[in-house]
Structures are given as C-alpha cells and as structure tokens.
Amino acid sequence: MADTTTSPQLERSFGRAARKVRGSLLLRRVLTGAAFGLAAGALAAGGLWWWRLGELRPLSAALGLLGAGAGALVAARKRWTDEHVALYLDEKLGNDEAIVTAIGLRSATSEAAEHLKDSAAQLLQKAKLPAPKIADKAQLLAPVGAAAIVWLSLAPLPPAPPDTRPPGVEKVKPGNVKGLERIEALREQKGRSPEDERRLKALADEAKKLRGELAQGMEKREALSRLAKLRDTIAELRSEFGKEQNRQGLEAALGALNEHPELKKAARALGDGDITAFDREMQRLANQAEKEARDSAKHALEEAERAAREKGAQSLADALKEQRDGFDQRSADADALRELAKALEGKLDPEALEDLKEFGQNGDPQAGRRLAEAMGKALGKLSEEERKRLAEQLQKQIEQSPGGAEASPMTREEMRELARRLASPEGQKELEEQLKKLANPEASREAQREGALNDAERGLGEAERGLGMMPLPMSGGPDGAGKPGAGDPGGKPGGGQDQTPGKDGNGSAHHDSGSGNHDGESQKVEAPELRSKANVQRSGVGPMHAATLGRAPARPGDTANQRGTGSLGSVAPGEIGAIEQSEVPEEYREHVGRYFEP
Amino acid sequence: MSESFQQRLAAAHRATGELMRAVGSVIVGQQQVVEQVLWGLVAGGHVLLEGNPGLGKTLLVRTLASCLELRFSRIQFTPDLMPSDITGTNVLVMGEAQTHGGRFELHRGPIFGQVVLADEINRATPKTQSALLEAMQEHSVTIAGTRHTLEEPFFVLATENPIEMEGTYPLPEAQLDRFLLKVLVESPGDEDFAQILRRTTGAPQGAPPSVLGQEDVLGLRALCREIEVAEPVLRYAARLVAASDPGSPAAPELVRRSVRFGAGVRGGQSLVLAGKAIALLEGRAQVSFDDLKRAAAPVLRHRILRSFEGEADGITTDRVVAELLKTVETLPAQVAQAAQAS
Numbered sequence: 054m055a056d057t058t059t060s061p062q063l064e065r066s067f068g069r070a071a072r073k074v075r076g077s078l079l080l081r082r083v084l085t086g087a088a089f090g091l092a093a094g095a096l097a098a099g100g101l102w103w104w105r106l107g108e109l110r111p112l113s114a115a116l117g118l119l120g121a122g123a124g125a126l127v128a129a130r131k132r133w134t135d136e137h138v139a140l141y142l143d144e145k146l147g148n149d150e151a152i153v154t155a156i157g158l159r160s161a162t163s164e165a166a167e168h169l170k171d172s173a174a175q176l177l178q179k180a181k182l183p184a185p186k187i188a189d190k191a192q193l194l195a196p197v198g199a200a201a202i203v204w205l206s207l208a209p210l211p212p213a214p215p216d217t218r219p220p221g222v223e224k225v226k227p228g229n230v231k232g233l234e235r236i237e238a239l240r241e242q243k244g245r246s247p248e249d250e251r252r253l254k255a256l257a258d259e260a261k262k263l264r265g266e267l268a269q270g271m272e273k274r275e276a277l278s279r280l281a282k283l284r285d286t287i288a289e290l291r292s293e294f295g296k297e298q299n300r301q302g303l304e305a306a307l308g309a310l311n312e313h314p315e316l317k318k319a320a321r322a323l324g325d326g327d328i329t330a331f332d333r334e335m336q337r338l339a340n341q342a343e344k345e346a347r348d349s350a351k352h353a354l355e356e357a358e359r360a361a362r363e364k365g366a367q368s369l370a371d372a373l374k375e376q377r378d379g380f381d382q383r384s385a386d387a388d389a390l391r392e393l394a395k396a397l398e399g400k401l402d403p404e405a406l407e408d409l410k411e412f413g414q415n416g417d418p419q420a421g422r423r424l425a426e427a428m429g430k431a432l433g434k435l436s437e438e439e440r441k442r443l444a445e446q447l448q449k450q451i452e453q454s455p456g457g458a459e460a461s462p463m464t465r466e467e468m469r470e471l472a473r474r475l476a477s478p479e480g481q482k483e484l485e486e487q488l489k490k491l492a493n494p495e496a497s498r499e500a501q502r503e504g505a506l507n508d509a510e511r512g513l514g515e516a517e518r519g520l521g522m523m524p525l526p527m528s529g530g531p532d533g534a535g536k537p538g539a540g541d542p543g544g545k546p547g548g549g550q551d552q553t554p555g556k557d558g559n560g561s562a563h564h565d566s567g568s569g570n571h572d573g574e575s576q577k578v579e580a581p582e583l584r585s586k587a588n589v590q591r592s593g594v595g596p597m598h599a600a601t602l603g604r605a606p607a608r609p610g611d612t613a614n615q616r617g618t619g620s621l622g623s624v625a626p627g628e629i630g631a632i633e634q635s636e637v638p639e640e641y642r643e644h645v646g647r648y649f650e651p
Numbered sequence: 652m653s654e655s656f657q658q659r660l661a662a663a664h665r666a667t668g669e670l671m672r673a674v675g676s677v678i679v680g681q682q683q684v685v686e687q688v689l690w691g692l693v694a695g696g697h698v699l700l701e702g703n704p705g706l707g708k709t710l711l712v713r714t715l716a717s718c719l720e721l722r723f724s725r726i727q728f729t730p731d732l733m734p735s736d737i738t739g740t741n742v743l744v745m746g747e748a749q750t751h752g753g754r755f756e757l758h759r760g761p762i763f764g765q766v767v768l769a770d771e772i773n774r775a776t777p778k779t780q781s782a783l784l785e786a787m788q789e790h791s792v793t794i795a796g797t798r799h800t801l802e803e804p805f806f807v808l809a810t811e812n813p814i815e816m817e818g819t820y821p822l823p824e825a826q827l828d829r830f831l832l833k834v835l836v837e838s839p840g841d842e843d844f845a846q847i848l849r850r851t852t853g854a855p856q857g858a859p860p861s862v863l864g865q866e867d868v869l870g871l872r873a874l875c876r877e878i879e880v881a882e883p884v885l886r887y888a889a890r891l892v893a894a895s896d897p898g899s900p901a902a903p904e905l906v907r908r909s910v911r912f913g914a915g916v917r918g919g920q921s922l923v924l925a926g927k928a929i930a931l932l933e934g935r936a937q938v939s940f941d942d943l944k945r946a947a948a949p950v951l952r953h954r955i956l957r958s959f960e961g962e963a964d965g966i967t968t969d970r971v972v973a974e975l976l977k978t979v980e981t982l983p984a985q986v987a988q989a990a991q992a993s
Contacts, residue, residue, distance in 0.1 A: 137986050140883055144982060144990040149930075149939035155883035164656035165877045165936045172936070282903035442699070 058172040063155060066177035067422015071138045082128035083121045085191050092199030098205040105213060110206040117198070133623040145183035148176055159546055220640050221274030227267050229519040230276065235512025236260035236283060242505040243498060245368065249290075253502075256509070273520055287510050291503070294326055294369045303367020306357035306373060315346060317626040328372070329507070332500035333418070335376050339383030340416025351380050372499045379497060387416065391490065394424055397443070400431035431486040440481070483643050520639055656877070656936070663874050664934030667693070670718055670862045677714040677859050678707055679850060680843030686932070687834045687949050688715060688808065694928040695872045696831020696921065697787050697807040699772075699953065706836045707847075708810045709770060716766035719868060720861040724764030726783075728775035730818060734782035737762050738792045741867065757794060757830035762786050765802060765865070769809035773819040783807070784826045804868045824912070826954055831921050832946075833953035871931070878927040880938045883982075885923065888943050891979050892919040895955055895971070903978040909961025910971060921950045940981040948972045 094116035103111045133141070139153035146152075155173030158166035240257035244250035263279050294303050303324070310320035315338065322330035353591040354377040362370035394401065394409045401409070405427030411420040435443065496504065632646045667689060674685050684700070688711065688843075691698035700708045718721030726737055745753035761767060762783065769783055779818075786792050787807050791800045809830070811822075827833070837848060837899075850856065851862030881890075894901045895913030906913070926938040927947035952968040980987060 134984070136883060137983060140982055141986050141990055144986070149935060149937065149941065150881050150884055151935075151937055153883055154879050154937035157881045158879060161879075163877070165878075165879050168656045168660070168937050169879055183993060186993040189992075521827070627741070 060155075060159075060174060061166075061173040063159075063170045063177070066174050067135070067139070067152070067156065069176055070142055070182045071133075071135065073184045074138050075133060077187050078133065079125065079128040081185065081187045081189060082124040082131075083498075084124070084187065084195070085122020086115045086127065086190050087121035088189075088192045088195035088198065090123070091117040091202065092194040093120065093198075095198040095201035095205065102205045102208060102210060104177060105210045107210050113205075114199070114202050117195070141185070142177070142183065146176065146180050148173075151176060189281055215643065217456050219274075220644055221272060221277065223273055224270050225267055225520060227270075230264070230267050230516050231519055232512035232515030233260045233264045233267075235515075236287075236509040237264075239505055239509050242502055244502065245371070245499070246458045249502075252286075252290060253505075256290065259283060260287070260509075266424070277517070277520060277522060280513060282521070284510070284513055287506055287513065291326070294323070294366065294372070299366040299369055302361040302364035302369050305360035305364045306366070306369060309356040309360045310353055313349055315353075316350060316353045328503040329496065329500045332376070332497045333503075335380065335497070336383055336418055337416040339380050340387040340418065340421060341414070347380070347384050351377060354380065359489060372497075375497050375499060386649045387412070387421070390421060390425065390488070393443075394428055397428055397431045397435075400434055401427055403429075425488045428488050432481050432485055432488075435481070502648050503534065521640065659870075659874055660934055660936060663871055663931055666843050666863055666867060666871070673718045673859045673862045674711070674714050677856070678711050678840070679846040680708060680839045681711065683835065684711065684834050684836050685715075687800055688712075688834055689806075690925050690928040690946070690949075691832050691873050692719075692804075692806055692868065693871045693931055694921075694924040695804070695875070696924065697829065699827070699830040699833045700808060700810045700836055701813055701833060702810070702836025703814060703838065704812055706838060706909075708836055709768060712766070712768040712808045712810075714859055716768075718859050718862045719766060720864045721765035721806075721868070722763075722802075723766045723768070725768040725770060726761045727770045728772050728779070730774060730776060732775045732779045734779050735794075736760060737779065737782050738786070738794055739763065755795075757799075759799075759936065760792075762792055763799075763801060765804055765806065767807045769807055771812055772809040773811045773821055775820065777820050777823070780820065780822060783809075783812060784829050784931060787829050790861045796800075798859070804865065804872065824954075827953045828915070828917050830953065830979075832925065832949040834949055835952075837965035837993045875924070875927050878930050878938060879936060880927070884926075884938050884940060884943065887940055887979070887981050888919055888922050888926070891943065891947065891975055892916075892922060892951070894975050894979050895951060897958075901979070903974050905966065905974045906971060909957055909964060909966040910955055911958040911961075912956040914951045918951055918954040921954075922946055925950050944976055947976055951975075 094113040097113040097116060098110045101107070101113065135156050136153060140150075141155040142148070143150050143152050151169065152173045155166075155169040158169055206639045237257045237260045239253045239260075242250075242253050244253050260283060263276075263283070266279075267276060307320045307324050310316045310323065316334075319331055319334040319338070322328075322334055335350075335354075339347060340345055341350075354373055358373035358377060361367075361373060391409065391413060394405075398406070398409075405424055408420040408424040408427065411417050412424055460596070495501075632642060632649065635642075635645075637645050653674070670689065671682075671685060675682065678685060679773065688698050689701075692715075700711070702708055711987040713723065713725075714982050726732070737760045739758050739762070742758045744755045744756040772780060772783070782792075786801060786805075790805050791798050793799070812819075890901060892914050893899050894903065895906060895910065895918070896902060896909045897907045899913070901914075902910075912991055923938065926942040929942040929945055930936070930938045948969055955968045955971055957966060957968060957971075982990065
C-alpha cells in the first residue's frame with residue numbers, strides 16, 4: 054500500500070536526482086575497477102612474459118573486465134542511501150539542508166514538513182541536478198595498463214634461463230633402461246674357478262637388483278653411477294692376461310706363438326686380449342686337414358703354455374692348456390665332418406666340394422658351415438644302399454676317433470646308433486642335426502666367458518643409451534666389428550685403428566719396438582717385441598675415449614667456452630672448441646662449460 | 652495549511668528584520684551581538700553579555716526592551732544586594748484606621764519584569780545570584796512560601812565585566828549553564844566608534860519604535876519550536892557536543908589537553924535551539940549545518956570548563972570551539988569526497 058503522506062512530486066524529483074547520482078557513482082567505480090584490473094593485467098602480462106608463457110599474455114586483459122565487475126560489486130555494496138544522496142545534493146546546490154530535511158520528513162504531516170517537502174521538490178525541479186565526478190585519477194591506469202598489455206603481448210619472449218638444476222636429478226623411466234637382463238644372464242656362465250663364478254653371479258645379482266630399483270624409480274645420475282659400477286666390475290672380470298702380474302707370461306707366450314708363422318694371427322688376438330678371436334683362430338687351425346700343421350699348432354700351444362707358466366701367468370697358461378686339450382677333439386670333429394663329406398662326395402654340388410677343399414686347406418669355419426648345410430641336403434637324396442655305405446664309413450670313423458668322446462658333439466654310441474638307424478628317415482634327421490653341430494663347434498670355456506662378458510657389456514651399453522648416455526667404448530664390442538676380420542682373402546682391414554692391411558685382409562696392430570732404458574724398476578721383458586704397458590684394452594669397435602666424434606664450426610681463437618676473434622693468440626689449438634667437440638654428453642656440456650669459465 | 656506556515660514564517664522573518672533595524676537605529680555596530688541577543692529572545696533562552704564597560708551592553712538591553720513593548724526592569728548587582736531585592740518581599744500594610752491590624756502585601760521585585768537586565772551579575776553574592784538563576788530556570792519565584800509565576804515572555808539579559816575581577820563572584824558552571832548564550836561584546840571599530848561619538852554627543856534622539864508586542868514574541872518562540880531539524884544535522888550537533896568531552900574518543904587533541912569538562916546535554920539542546928532561532932531569523936523552516944556552526948561559539952563557550960593546563964597555555968574556550976568545528980565533519984566521508992571532487 055502506497056504511503057499517502059509522501060509527496061509524489063518530491064519522490065519523483067528526488068528519484069530522478071538519486072538515479073543520476075548513483076549512476077555516476079556506479080560508472081565511476083566500474084571504470085576505476087577496470088583501470089585497476091588493467092593495471093593488474095599489465096603486471097600479469099609482465100609476469101607471463103618473464104615466465105615465457107607467451108600464449109597466455111593476451112588473456113591478462115580479461116583482468117580489466119574482472120576489475121570492472123569488482124567495481125560494480127563494490128558500488129552495489131556501498132550504494133548511497135537516500136540520506137547520502139540528499140546530503141550530496143544539499144551540499145552541491147547550497148540548500149541549507151532543505152532536501153535532506155524534507156527526505157527525513159517523508160512521513161511527517163506537520164505544516165513545516167509539508168512546506169519543506171514542497172520547497173525541496175521545487176528546488177530539485179528547478180535546479181540543474183549535480184552528479185559526482187565520473188573521472189578519477191586512478192582511471193589513468195586504464196590506458197597505461199592496456200598499452201602495457203598490448204606491448205607485452207607483442208614483445209618477443211626473453212631467452213630461456215639456463216637450467217640451474219643439477220643434471221641427472223630427473224627420474225628414470227624404467228621402460229628406457231633395457232639390456233640389464235643380458236648382464237643377468239652371466240648367472241648361467243661357467244667361470245674359471247668357483248671364486249670367478251661367484252663374482253659373475255654377484256654381477257648378475259647386482260644387475261637384477263638395479264633393474265628392480267629402476268622399476269621403483271631412481272634418479273638418472275644414480276642409475277648412471279650404478280651402471281658405471283657394473284661396467285667397472287665387468288672390466289675387472291675381463292681377461293687378466295695383460296695385467297701387470299701376467300705381463301711377463303703373456304709376452305713369453307706370444308713369443309712362443311710368434312715363432313710359428315701360422316700362429317701369428319692367433320698371437321695377435323691373444324696379445325690384444327681378444328680371447329674369442331684367439332679361440333676362433335685355434336678352431337681354424339684345428340679344422341685344417343694337414344696333420345703336420347695341426348701338430349705344429351698344438352706344439353706351439355704347448356710351448357706358449359709352458360712359457361706362460363714359467364713366467365707366473367697361471368691363468369694364461371690354463372687358458373692355453375684348455376685350448377691345447379680341446380685341440381685334438383676339434384681336429385677329430387673336423388675330420389669326421391670331412392669323412393662324412395667324402396662319403397657323400399658324389400652327392401655334393403660343386404660349391405660344396407669347393408667348400409670341402411677350403412675347409413681342408415685352411416680350416417675356414419665358414420666353409421665348414423656351408424659344407425654342413427650342403428651335406429644335410431645331400432643326405433635327403435641318399436638311397437638305401439648309399440646310406441648303408443655311409444653307415445659303414447661312420448663305423449670306421451668311430452673306430453678311428455681318439456678317446457675324447459666326452460667332448461665330442463656325438464658320442465661313439467650315438468654314432469653307432471645313428472649308423473644303425475640311418476636307413477630310417479628319423480635317423481637321417483638326427484644325422485643332419487649332428488652335422489650342424491659339427492659345423493658349429495663349441496668355443497672354449499674362456500672364450501665363452503669372454504663372449505658372455507661381451508654380451509653383458511653390450512647390454513650395459515644399451516642401458517646407458519636408454520638413459521641418453523653415449524657408452525664409453527671398451528673392448529668386447531659386437532663380434533666382427535672392428536676386430537680383426539675373419540679372413541676374406543684379400544679383404545680390407547676389419548676396422549678400428551688398425552691401418553695395416555694384412556695379406557688375408559686382417560688388420561695388424563703396430564707395436565712399438567721398445568728401445569727405452571729398462572734400468573730401474575722395470576724388469577727386462579724377454580720378448581721379440583715390446584708392447585705398450587698401458588693397462589687399457591683398446592677396442593676396435595668404436596672410437597676411443599676422447600676421440601673426436603663430430604666437428605662444430607669454430608673460428609681461430611675459440612676456446613672451450615668463448616668465441617674466437619679470428620686470431621689464435623696464446624690459445625693452444627687443442628683448446629679450440631674443446632667443449633663443443635668433446636665427447637661430453639650433450640646434457641652435461643653446458644655444465645662442464647660453466648666449470649671452465651674464467 | 653502549508654501556506655499558513657509559510658506566511659507565519661515570512662511574517663516572523665519580516666518582524667525580526669524590523670526589530671534588528673529598530674535596535675540598530677540606536678546601537679551602532681555590534682550587529683552580531685544584536686543578532687545573537689535576538690537568537691536568545693526567539694529561542695526562549697537567556698543571554699549573558701560579557702564585555703568591557705562602556706560598550707553599550709546596557710543600552711542594547713534597554714533599546715531591545717523598548718522595541719519589544721515588554722516590561723523592562725534593571726537590577727544593578729552589588730555585593731550587598733539581597734535576594735529579596737530581586738524577587739520582592741511581603742510588606743506589612745496597616746489598615747486605614749490602623750486599628751484592625753495590618754496585612755502583608757507583596758511588593759514584587761524587578762524579577763517580575765519581562766525583559767530583565769541583570770547588570771554586572773558577578774558582583775552580587777552567590778546567594779543573590781542563585782535567586783535570579785532560579786527564576787531564570789523555573790520562570791517563577793517563591794516568596795514567603797508562595798510560588799509566583801513570572802509573566803511570559805521572561806527574558807533575562809545579564810552582563811558581566813571581565814576586567815574588574817576584584818570583589819566579584821564568578822558564576823559557577825552550573826549556573827552559567829542556565830544561559831542559552833554567552834555573547835561577547837567587542838570594542839567597536841573606528842567608523843562605528845565615530846558614529847557612536849556623533850550620536851551620543853549631539854541632541855538626544857527619540858526612543859526607538861515598538862516593533863513587537865508580547866504576543867508577537869510568544870508567537871515567534873512557538874514558531875521557532877516548529878522549525879525542523881534533519882537527522883544528519885541533529886547527529887552533527889550531538890557529535891560536536893560529544894567531541895567537547897575530553898573523555899570522548901572523537902575529541903581532538905586540543906580538547907583532551909585543555910578541557911576538563913565538556914558541554915553536556917543542555918549544551919546540545921541549546922545548540923539546536925539556537926540553530927532553530929537562526930533558521931527562523933533567516934526565514935527558513937529547517938536548520939542547516941551552518942546554523943549550528945554559527946551558534947556553536949556563543950552556545951558552547953561558557954559550557955566548556957578548561958583544565959589547568961588549558962588555562963596555563965592560554966587556550967580560550969573559543970579556540971576549543973573552533974577546533975571542534977574544524978575536526979568534526981558535517982558530511983559522511985564518501986559524500987564529502989564526492990562533493991569535493993565534483
């Protein structure tokens with residue numbers, strides 16, 4: 054119900070004036086709020102620019118809208134009452150508080166009240182209604198803030214600050230680290246002794262433990278450190294033939310082997326510590342058909358073993374003894390293969406016959422492998438009569454074979470049983486299998502151990518690559534890569550740093566002749582040639598440590614971490630671009646560069 | 652109805668204007684003093700005039716009384732003045748034959764006038780002063796146990812001399828509070844002084860014309876009470892008076908240091924009444940902030956009791972009032988800011 058005591062004229066006039074006053078106040082607060090919002094937006098844009106969040110910078114202008122909204126909210130909360138409006142109007146119009154008095158007397162009915170209400174209404178109708186100033190000094194922030202936001206949104210982002218975190222603190226993703234299982238496989242490897250087997254098993258256990266911890270999360274640097282320890286352990290487990298205590302024995306053994314021209318390659322492999330190559334060479338010699346050559350090789354092994362044992366290199370002597378012991382069995386196996394081939398000679402194609410000839414002449418294992426495959430095919434074409442004759446030849450072979458049946462891929466009883474069953478297709482299949490074994494004889498225990506360590510190291514390298522590292526080159530790389538070649542006649546050197554091509558395509562290392570003074574602590578080495586005393590095993594697989602892998606453009610005067618001016622000055626040529634050209638991993642490179650800063 | 656109020660307001664404005672002019676025809680200068688005396692007359696209060704001798708205080712009162720067609724009486728306060736000298740006394744009047752004994756007949760004192768001039772009020776003893784002050788407060792006197800109501804309008808104008816303090820009895824604060832206003836009569840300026848000399852040394856002038864009668868004055872007083880005061884104006888008056896109390900959190904530093912007691916509730920009432928009187932004299936139906944500001948000094952100066960420190964520092968009550976007017980804001984802060992900015 055409307056209040057009949059109020060003056061409609063006053064209410065109308067006052068309402069109009071109040072709307073104008075309050076509207077101005079609202080607009081002023083909205084504009085001021087927007088100005089503060091834009092100023093805050095400029096700060097935010099500056100922050101985003103500094104943090105290089107470029108795409109978010111234009112969004113900071115939204116703070117202006119937010120500020121305008123906040124201004125409207127403040128205006129609503131601080132909305133002027135009628136009394137405030139009336140006081141403002143009186144103050145501005147100089148009415149001696151006529152309006153505020155009339156507004157306060159809205160419900161009064163006295164003569165004075167009525168008179169005052171009428172007077173106030175007339176005043177409001179006649180007067181030019183004032184309104185609070187909309188502009189404010191703070192609103193100057195609006196254009197400044199908007200301009201700053203635009204400028205900061207268009208300005209190029211600052212360069213990224215250097216990563217101050219120490220390298221390697223990031224967590225390793227378990228999926229990136231592979232190859233440790235190849236180290237774990239050392240658990241099954243037979244060692245030279247129980248102590249050696251315990252060490253191999255401990256290495257495998259450590260690899261397994263590391264794999265488990267990696268799965269639970271580990272810092273990269275910790276993982277790399279653990280991998281380095283594994284690498285050190287593998288290096289320790291490697292052949293100790295070239296170590297200081299075995300040095301004299303090794304040189305003596307090499308001297309004994311070098312006296313036989315056909316054993317020079319074997320001697321070189323042994324000197325390089327490449328036991329697998331040495332074993333392969335021994336296999337080749339054992340495969341030779343000429344008994345004289347085999348006896349010569351066996352005799353050389355005996356001499357080398359004796360020389361090594363005399364000089365105190367027991368482990369080397371044991372390895373040579375193992376080679377010597379297995380030499381006869383290998384020769385017998387090769388003979389058996391040849392006998393079988395001769396039995397099947399009429400069924401073999403010309404290529405197989407060529408392989409047979411090559412196998413007999415130089416014992417090339419590749420030729421033996423191809424020969425065995427051809428014999429397997431020929432067996433399928435044998436008639437019953439031919440098989441019987443083959444069986445008889447086998448019997449003869451059994452009779453001629455010396456007593457090392459334990460090490461043979463096929464025992465006498467088995468061959469005898471095979472000869473009996475040769476008429477059947479099953480027996481024929483078994484014979485084919487045995488042929489394959491004859492063509493792929495087992496390596497020596499020492500070579501197997503070395504091969505297993507090589508494989509473990511390859512696994513280690515794979516794990517390090519998974520962590521973004523470049524594995525340090527060590528001996529024991531992939532077979533055939535960088536090792537002296539297996540003997541393609543007239544071929545190129547196998548790789549690595551061996552630069553002298555051999556007659557048969559194998560690389561040959563250059564050895565110092567050792568003309569220095571040996572008086573003092575060093576004992577005289579009784580050897581036809583003097584090898585380096587460096588206790589490091591060179592690998593032909595990859596580049597040596599600190600070798601240049603790539604080349605970065607540089608100018609004269611460049612140092613490890615400074616650009617050159619064009620002249621060398623006192624800078625050594627080796628310092629030029631050393632950090633960039635060094636083998637330091639990419640992620641450590643900047644760190645190392647900072648370390649060398651003057 | 653509104654028309655009637657407006658007419659009365661206009662009539663009052665005219666009448667007070669005429670009264671001002673009538674008094675001004677006798678009193679040279681002192682316009683502010685005359686104005687303030689009229690505030691007291693219209694508001695129904697009493698006025699204490701303080702000024703040096705010879706500044707026309709008595710003449711002003713006499714002139715005003717003659718302009719008002721009211722009974723005028725004057726009491727010259729002296730130390731030996733007795734209360735009965737003011738109020739009057741019962742006098743034994745014998746019969747004609749003087750045989751039937753006599754009867755007491757009231758001889759009314761000067762207090763029974765309508766415009767009473769209490770000249771040099773601080774020269775009488777406190778007992779005598781209190782007899783006057785009782786009449787001022789109650790508008791009645793009690794003589795021999797009989798209460799006698801004084802005829803309205805009853806308007807006391809007291810004067811005191813601030814320089815001859817020997818043998819005087821300063822009015823106690825409680826009694827000073829009875830006066831609506833304390834008006835300071837200043838020395839005239841050079842031109843006014845010359846005009847005074849011209850008028851007082853020439854041929855005597857005739858009495859000023861009567862402007863207002865008894866009913867007119869009563870009508871003015873009634874109309875004064877109808878003047879409206881807005882709520883913010885009332886709150887301002889309250890804040891102003893409250894700030895004069897040194898214990899108030901709103902009190903300015905000068906008040907805290909120099910004032911022992913501030914103006915009380917009666918001071919606030921007097922301030923608003925004085926404001927209404929000012930509005931009426933200016934023909935307005937509402938009191939403004941400026942009215943209160945104008946009334947503040949005469950209303951509050953005799954109600955503020957200075958502390959020892961204030962007296963020692965020579966801080967006058969007028970300075971305290973000026974400080975109050977400076978520190979107490981009339982408008983709310985946001986309104987003042989908006990008004991100042993636009």
